[in-house]
Amino acid sequence: MSFQILLNVIIALLWMFFQNAWNGLAFSKGYLVGIIILFCLRRFFPTRFYIQKLVAIVYLLLLFLVELLKANYSVLKEVIRPTLKIQPGIFALPLEVEKDWEIMLLANMITLTPGTLVVDISDDNSVLYIHAMHIDDVHEAIDDIKNSFEKAIMEVSR
Amino acid sequence: MIEIGKFIVGVLIVLGSLLSILTTVGMLRFPDTYTRGHAASKSATLGIMLILIGTALYFWITEGYISGKVILGIVFILMTTPVASHLITRASYNNGVALWKGSVRDDLEKKYKQQKKQ
Numbered sequence: 420m421s422f423q424i425l426l427n428v429i430i431a432l433l434w435m436f437f438q439n440a441w442n443g444l445a446f447s448k449g450y451l452v453g454i455i456i457l458f459c460l461r462r463f464f465p466t467r468f469y470i471q472k473l474v475a476i477v478y479l480l481l482l483f484l485v486e487l488l489k490a491n492y493s494v495l496k497e498v499i500r501p502t503l504k505i506q507p508g509i510f511a512l513p514l515e516v517e518k519d520w521e522i523m524l525l526a527n528m529i530t531l532t533p534g535t536l537v538v539d540i541s542d543d544n545s546v547l548y549i550h551a552m553h554i555d556d557v558h559e560a561i562d563d564i565k566n567s568f569e570k571a572i573m574e575v576s577r
Numbered sequence: 578m579i580e581i582g583k584f585i586v587g588v589l590i591v592l593g594s595l596l597s598i599l600t601t602v603g604m605l606r607f608p609d610t611y612t613r614g615h616a617a618s619k620s621a622t623l624g625i626m627l628i629l630i631g632t633a634l635y636f637w638i639t640e641g642y643i644s645g646k647v648i649l650g651i652v653f654i655l656m657t658t659p660v661a662s663h664l665i666t667r668a669s670y671n672n673g674v675a676l677w678k679g680s681v682r683d684d685l686e687k688k689y690k691q692q693k694k695q
Contacts (some may be wrong), residue, residue: 490619491596498603498616507612507677530659531622536614537659538666550611550666 423469427453475574486532493533508554512547582638586631593627609677610669618662
């Protein structure tokens, strides 16, 4: 990905040389031209076209913010409920992602999502131990995490 | 235009303060460390974020000054709060802080028992 960005910047600089115009506008135009050129040549790169990856990152960020709002709503509901009606517990979540930074991102996102909090990780990085507010819908929570976050993170790292 | 902006800023800051207050209430009401961690890690993050966003917007609207430091602050709060709460809960589990008696399930127990045997 970084190689493609570097290439795009170099194309933009070349564009500035061709135009003999040295300002931000010329650079932006050159960058757009570079994106088009790289899109046409995308099958010569070993990795994906980098704009796709950028879109995946933005999607992950938006998902994260939406989940943060939902999490706050669910916690507040518990706080202002007159009688305490929680059923906490710790459950294990088998991981599919492998790289360290992916696990770090997943753990952070789980901590900031409704009703879950990461407590520990197993020594071989294969199981995440999560403290949940309502343990009765654990399987639902596992499915949720698997389908939304893990998929989105894998989409970025693919 | 500026009046509408000020209204939005006011709403953001009041919402952030309310969230912070409710976080504190949650800290007082919840029974054990782990459930308190839920309240502290979620509501506090969003509360502080809303207040900081309101501050940044206010100075942008009234004085035309975009404060990079406030934006950086938002990013840092967002990155560091979950890590801090994770470390606190993990340390308390390591030191044998018991879960609340209403807790129904504990998968982590096995791991620590195995570690003790070895």
